[in-house]
Amino acid sequence: MPAWLGQGLLGSEQLGWLLQGLVLTITLSAAVILTGLILGVLLGIARQQGHWPWLALPHNALRNTPLLVQVLFWYFAVGGMLPEAAKIWLNTPHVLWQWQDLSLGWPSFEFLAAWWSLSLYAMAYMAEDVRSGLNAVPRGQWEAAQAHGLRPWQVLRWIILPQAWQIARIPLLGQGLNTIKNTSLTMAIGVMELSYRSRQVDAQTLLTFQAFAVATLLYVLLNLLTQRWAQPRLEAKQ
């Protein structure tokens, strides 16, 4: 065996850690994509309509600062400003549901901070895709719909959004795939997702190549499968 491979292969315990990390990566990604998309559509519409021009400030702040800094900001800086009672509650485990040995806990503060910060970041980029989708719908569509007697929100909901969605959905899928990769930064605040687990395996076994190779492979598979699954479904609705 070449020297860079070190001694042996990953054991079942280490592979188990990596799979646990993968499950958390998938959970966090799904949660972020869901909230990020909802918020992103709302912000995209708001920005495109231009009713609240001050929205540009937070929107640009989110898009023009590194994501890692944002994650650290929400967890360490804002987390430190919370009232004492809130801090204690957020940092104590709470069981939401229990059935014999199975239990579902309230998510840890690390997970919540990761979800929140990644959602805002995803929102900022998804809003841009939604806005450009809305902008691409010809002005005449608005006017024609209004001439038919539709109220402005009805025009948006039934005429404009469906057309904007056609344009924005593939870029939005790209943002979703980006989100999966961005979850790796949350290991800085102790979220035990896939990247964190690969470092843990490396530190414990010194099988550096194997640890990061398996993690890389799992990321590639996750993103490829997500794309393979989502893209035909998004395109089929043409």
Add this chain to the structure above:
Amino acid sequence: MKKTIALAVSLALFSGAVWADKLDEIKKAGVLRVAAFDSNPPFGFVDPQTRQPAGLDVDVAQALAKKLGVKLELQATNPANRIPLLTANKVDLVAANFTITEERRKQVEFSVPYFATGQKFIAKKGVLKKPDDIKALRVGVDKGTTQEALLREKYPQTPVVAYDDTPLAFTALRNGNVQAITQDDAKLLALLANAPDKAKYEISPFALTREYQGIGLPRGEERLAKFVNATLQELEKTGQAKQIYDRWFGPKTKAPLPRDFKIGDPT
């Protein structure tokens, strides 16, 4: 010239081989030569005010010289030079936060330990009294360190949150994200010394792992070793050992560290 050197070398070898009793030599010379750190506070360093060597190790060396009734002569050393200084007979003893290991025992002798370090915790005052208190806490660690691995191994039920480095873990502790953090006590002390709100926190009075520091001696000097061990134990009995400890780590110092090891404790 060559002859003189040869003579000197043979004399040195000869004297070493035949009258090999260091304890008598020291008494005869009236000087105890001890290697100590000169830039590793609070173990051994040059006091900026007096410009004299000071520290816990220096105090212990001073006590040994006093007991012998000889003058103390300190030789500055760094960690790497401790063994060579002893084996080359440049010093009689090493008192420089010298951790006792099996590897080092092959080259030098060690006295009974007079200091212990280890993996400890920082938590808010009163939170950590005994090792079992860890079980109920969220504990912050440095990602990928031996400390993290050991904590997970010893306390599998304790929620562990790993951060990129010790200062970030300490921030998480101060923010309340974790209730304790764990590291080597020397690192924790340095961290605590610089914290603006250090009065709220304390270092745990127990350790997860132990490393022991002893006086380094040349091999095969049984009388000298006996003398050093007996003197160290006497320091403990008379309370001098505690006095020395409190001078550098006691409650009134900049970074207090609870004394959880006494000379003569089982190791």
